[in-house]
Amino acid sequence: MPAAGGCAPTDAGPGSSVDTSQQTMANTRPVVSLQGIVRHFGRFAALRGVTAEFTAPTRATAARAGDPAPGRLYLILGENGAGKSTLLRIMAGLLKPTRGSVTMLGATDLREVAARVGYMGHAPLLYDELSAMENLRYFAGLYGIVDDARCQAAIRLVGLDPELKRGVGQYSQGMRQRISLARAIVHDPELLLLDEPFSNVDVQSAREMARLLGNMRNDGKTIFVVTHQPAVLEAVADESLLLSAGLLAARERGLPEYMKFPFSQRADHPDHMDNDNKDKGDDGACPSPVEGGER
Amino acid sequence: MTVMAVARRTLAKDLRLEWRAKDAVNSMLFFALLVVVIFSFSFDPTAEESRRIAGGLVWVAFLFAAVVALNQTWARELRNQVLDAYRVSPAPAVSLFLAKAVGNFILVSVLEALMTPLFIVFYNLRSVGPAYQLLVIAVLGTWALVVNGTFFAAISIRTRSREIMLPLILFPISIPALLAMVDATTSVLTGEASPRFWMQLLAVYDVVFTTVCLALFDTVINAE
Numbered sequence: 121m122p123a124a125g126g127c128a129p130t131d132a133g134p135g136s137s138v139d140t141s142q143q144t145m146a147n148t149r150p151v152v153s154l155q156g157i158v159r160h161f162g163r164f165a166a167l168r169g170v171t172a173e174f175t176a177p178t179r180a181t182a183a184r185a186g187d188p189a190p191g192r193l194y195l196i197l198g199e200n201g202a203g204k205s206t207l208l209r210i211m212a213g214l215l216k217p218t219r220g221s222v223t224m225l226g227a228t229d230l231r232e233v234a235a236r237v238g239y240m241g242h243a244p245l246l247y248d249e250l251s252a253m254e255n256l257r258y259f260a261g262l263y264g265i266v267d268d269a270r271c272q273a274a275i276r277l278v279g280l281d282p283e284l285k286r287g288v289g290q291y292s293q294g295m296r297q298r299i300s301l302a303r304a305i306v307h308d309p310e311l312l313l314l315d316e317p318f319s320n321v322d323v324q325s326a327r328e329m330a331r332l333l334g335n336m337r338n339d340g341k342t343i344f345v346v347t348h349q350p351a352v353l354e355a356v357a358d359e360s361l362l363l364s365a366g367l368l369a370a371r372e373r374g375l376p377e378y379m380k381f382p383f384s385q386r387a388d389h390p391d392h393m394d395n396d397n398k399d400k401g402d403d404g405a406c407p408s409p410v411e412g413g414e415r
Numbered sequence: 416m417t418v419m420a421v422a423r424r425t426l427a428k429d430l431r432l433e434w435r436a437k438d439a440v441n442s443m444l445f446f447a448l449l450v451v452v453i454f455s456f457s458f459d460p461t462a463e464e465s466r467r468i469a470g471g472l473v474w475v476a477f478l479f480a481a482v483v484a485l486n487q488t489w490a491r492e493l494r495n496q497v498l499d500a501y502r503v504s505p506a507p508a509v510s511l512f513l514a515k516a517v518g519n520f521i522l523v524s525v526l527e528a529l530m531t532p533l534f535i536v537f538y539n540l541r542s543v544g545p546a547y548q549l550l551v552i553a554v555l556g557t558w559a560l561v562v563n564g565t566f567f568a569a570i571s572i573r574t575r576s577r578e579i580m581l582p583l584i585l586f587p588i589s590i591p592a593l594l595a596m597v598d599a600t601t602s603v604l605t606g607e608a609s610p611r612f613w614m615q616l617l618a619v620y621d622v623v624f625t626t627v628c629l630a631l632f633d634t635v636i637n638a639e
Contacts, residue, residue, distance in 0.1 A: 129538065212503050215639060234505040245500040249435045250428070261424040262504035264416040287435075303500065 135358050142243060148175035150226060151192070151342045152211060156297045157220035159206050159366075166206040167217070168366035176342050191337040193356050196346045198363035204346040205242060207363065208313050211344065212239040223310060235263055238309035244300040248289025253282050256306050263307035274302040279328055283337065293320035301329060305336070312336065312343040318352055326352045350375050418513070421506045425514035432491060439482040439487040439522055443480045447530045450476040455537040470600035473534055474583045474593060478560060480524040482582050485564035486563030487574045488515050498636075508633040512565065516628075519561040527553055552599045552610065559592035562621065566628040569635050591620070592620045 139339055149291045152174040159167040167394055176192045195205045209215040210222060213230035214387040225233040246255045256271035265271075278298040302318055312335075318326045326349070334356035345353060350360065362370040370376075430567040433439055454472055458464075534540060542549065549630060564585055571580035599613035 212499075214499055214502060224621060231505065239503040241496055241499050243496040243499075245497050246495055247428070247497055248431060249432050254428075254431070258424060258428045259500055259504070262421060262501065262506040264505075287507065326568070356445065366444065 135273045149222070150174075150179070151176050152225075153221075153223040154207075154211075155221045155223075157207065157210060157217045159203070159210060159215065160218045165366055166201075167203045167210075169220070170203075170363075170366075170368045171220075172206060172361065172368055172371065174342065175316040177256050178367075190294065191342050192339040192341040192358045193333060193345065193353065194351050195353060195357045195360040196363065197350055197360055197376070198343060198369075201365075202228065202363040203366040203396040204363055208315050208344065208346050210239065212313050214239075233311075235307065236310045238242075238304040238307065238312045240300050240312075240314045240317055240396075242319075244288070244296045245290045245303065246296065246299060250289055251285055252280060252291075252302070253284075255288060255299065256303055259303050260306045265307055265363070271306060277305070277332060278302045279325065285332045294322055294325055297321050298325065298329065301332075304401050310341060312341055314345045314347075316346060316348070318347060318349045330356060416506065418507050418510045419512035422513040422517070426518055429491075429514060429518040433518070433522065436508040440482040440525065442483045442487075443522065443526050443569065446483055446550070447476050447526055448533070449479040450479065451530065451533050451537055460538065462539045462630055465540055466543065466604040467601060469534065469538055469540055469604055470597040472538075473531075473600065474556065474596045476530070477523065477527060477557075478589070478593065480526055481557075481560050481564060482585065484519055484522050484526075485561070485568045485585070486578050486581055486630065488519060488565055488568045493572060507631050508636050511548075511636065512569070512629065514515065515569075516558075516562050516565040519565055520557055523557050524553075524562055527557065540604065542604050543570035544603040544610070546603070548603045548614070548616055549600065551602065552596060552614060552617070555614065555621055556592065556599075558621050559596070559617060559624065560589065562625050562628055563588055563592075566624075566632065566635070569632065573638070592617060595620065 157170040227233045274281040567584045571577040574580045595613040595617040599610035602608045602610035
């Protein structure tokens with residue numbers, strides 16, 4: 121039993137790395153390829169040569185293998201300043217690498233596939249003076265979507281009411297994060313890049329967002345999430361990339377063992393004394409360390 | 416979506432934002448009003464003198480007031496990093512530029528429409544030449560100001576002191592247009608010469624700079 125307790129449904133154990141050569145087989149589709157990505161900001165090297173390939177099984181292959189998820193959800197983890205957001209911005213086409221190349225959905229010119237990619241930044245990327253619906257209506261229009269029903273559905277999907285009239289500047293931080301996610305998914309992208317989607321989001325809402333991301337992954341989307349709260353996505357994460365000082369330090373299946381159940385989510389933490397175990401059971405995630413220990 | 420369709424949506428969004436916040440219009444109006452009042456107290460010109468100096472006075476006032484609006488153009492896009500949401504979308508960059516330029520043109524035109532009666536009253540202005548030509552000069556001159564202003568405001572958004580940078584870049588490059596606007600306006604007001612040459616110069620300036628700005632905007636907005 122792991123020292124931290126809990127189960128590891130998709131984890132091959134700490135330190136186990138995924139064999140990328142096995143993944144790039146004929147029955148997979150290329151999603152993202154990063155070749156020697158270096159990014160300097162002046163004399164500071166934010167990324168120092170990141171090379172990685174990400175593929176996803178085709179729907180038929182996934183079905184044959186009994187895998188319910190033809191998509192993949194990758195966590196990008198690391199300390200502050202490790203280069204996570206820089207890497208995501210490069211993948212989104214917002215930054216150009218100083219050296220190296222990026223191939224997204226088979227294209228090296230990221231604008232060719234812009235309509236198939238969704239990006240949620242660290243900032244909300246929303247107009248404060250406009251309501252959620254007005255924001256989404258405008259951004260959906262940039263993707264050629266003029267159907268209000270799509271915008272309303274995206275807002276409902278993140279658990280908010282499209283009828284809210286006040287500007288998003290008057291929303292709480294968590295609500296803004298959820299609208300920001302709705303903006304990123306309104307055009308139904310194949311590839312989703314999310315930078316800190318759970319920051320300032322309450323625990324229940326974060327779980328709902330995680331469940332939504334899990335459903336999207338099961339529908340075939342490939343999702344990259346930069347987060348400091350990886351435990352929220354423990355049940356749905358397929359792989360974790362650990363960045364350290366601008367280098368890809370590790371690539372593991374699922375969530376690294378030592379990152380599961382951070383202190384704030386432990387069942388013996390005062391905030392979770394009453395309902396944590398029940399919640400874990402409800403959403404199909406692993407039992408808490410204490411519960412696991414009792415078993 | 417076509418270039419024009421995205422531009423229309425972006426323009427509608429910008430006008431809605433301005434209607435709600437009114438930050439550009441209010442500051443422009445207040446600034447232009449101050450210029451009119453201060454100049455009228457300082458000079459106290461006769462009707463004849465007014466006709467000679469009004470061209471310069473009016474356009475300098477509009478130029479300075481327009482800078483206030485132009486500085487606001489990209490401020491909203493930088494707040495919450497909204498510009499990133501546009502940049503990751505497949506929408507063409509020129510649509511954004513067109514929407515911003517037309518939006519600024521509308522704002523500055525509203526300012527001109529509101530301030531012109533005040534200029535007429537404070538400076539006792541009456542046009543000797545055909546007054547309709549003033550309308551053509553106003554359209555051509557305003558576009559010359561806003562097309563360059565919108566472009567250079569986009570260049571200066573990544574600089575720290577962008578409020579100072581914009582006039583430093585914009586004013587020198589606007590000198591030919593400003594010269595044409597002032598001389599054309601004075602020619603119409605005094606009726607002493609034909610404004611035709613200056614109007615043609617202004618039209619050529621507009622075509623050249625609009626083309627250059629449209630061609631370069633994609634590079635500017637995606638520059639790091």
